[in-house]
Amino acid sequence: MHPSDWRLINGEFLEALPAVLARARGNATARALAQNDWLLRRKSDGRFLALRRGAVVRELQRGALTPMLLADAAALADADAMAEAPRPLSGLVERLHELGLDEVSYSEETGLVLVPEPSTLANAGRDRYQRQLWLTRETARAWQRMRAAAMTDGVVLEAISGYRSHDYQLGIFRRKLARGQTVEEILMVNAAPGFSEHHAGSALDIGTPGEPAAEESFEKTLAFAWLECHARGFGFVMSYPRSNPHGITYEPWHWRLANSGSV
Ligand SMILES: [Zn+2]
Incomplete structure (x- = not known):
């Protein structure tokens, strides 16, 4: 993906960033990043919680996503469109x-x-x-x-x-x-x-x-x-x-x- 095509997809509690943007610490992480499209980050503290490829979400640590965050991660999967519509307040x-x-x-x-x-x-x-x-x-x-x-x-x-x-x-x-x-x-x-x-x-x-x-x-x-x-x-x-x-x-x-x- 060309840098000008990189997008941040904005959810309620999570945001998705192109996985290619993350710096890998160690080979296992580098492999995981290369195999996934998106990295999911918590908005409140910037912590990386999960990876996503298509509609499949994989936690970086077991239990990283609460049911509320899982629902948000699933909603992000439907939001890959380039729309810049404002999110609800x-x-x-x-x-x-x-x-x-x-x-x-x-x-x-x-x-x-x-x-x-x-x-x-x-x-x-x-x-x-x-x-x-x-x-x-x-x-x-x-x-x-x-x-x-x-x-x-x-x-x-x-x-x-x-x-x-x-x-x-x-x-x-x-x-x-x-x-x-x-x-x-x-x-x-x-x-x-x-x-x-x-x-x-x-x-x-x-x-x-x-x-x-x-x-x-x-x-x-x-x-x-x-x-x-x-x-x-x-x-x-x-x-x-x-x-x-x-x-x-x-x-x-x-x-x-x-x-x-x-x-
Ligand atoms: Zn300012």
Whole structure:
């Protein structure tokens, strides 16, 4: 499979990644990966739980999949289509309530809305940390075009972070709650799960070598100056400029695809 055809298939609790993307530790694992199409990963903590070929799911460790996860793995088998239709939000709302988070009042306080996850994502190469970067197909294309254009101008753009799932953000909340923090304390540092543009797969945090990730000092870089001049032409806009109407901290590193690029 060509890298541009690599997809992440998004389930309720699991996501499927092409097995070829996994690095094998040991011959037995390498063989197992070569014999399977998909690797199933738990969204909340990124743990690899099973392999799948066609409709056959094989656990990596016996008992890795609870009945709930098995049902999700079976549903993924029917979802191999390339559709990017948004996934339902019902499961997220239920999990927010379990944490004691009221999405309606949070939305009123912040002016932010719940952001559904797409049902599939496209591979957009690797990020600064050599992790696979996942974005909607359109965003992946626009990002790769923009990055190449910057490169010809001698400017290196790096992805810091692209798509993030609701469960990933919920996992951060659960771990902090388990350590004794309150929801209010966590919300001062982390956005409520479900309300980040990163869930849509159309936003990414951009950096440049030698510059710390997601710091305001990014606005002083050549990369930022380049983005200010050219990003619009590729369809990207800065979501949270200074004094934005949402009252969100200035984030010069956070850009989203607003429309199909005009380039
Ligand atoms: Zn961001």
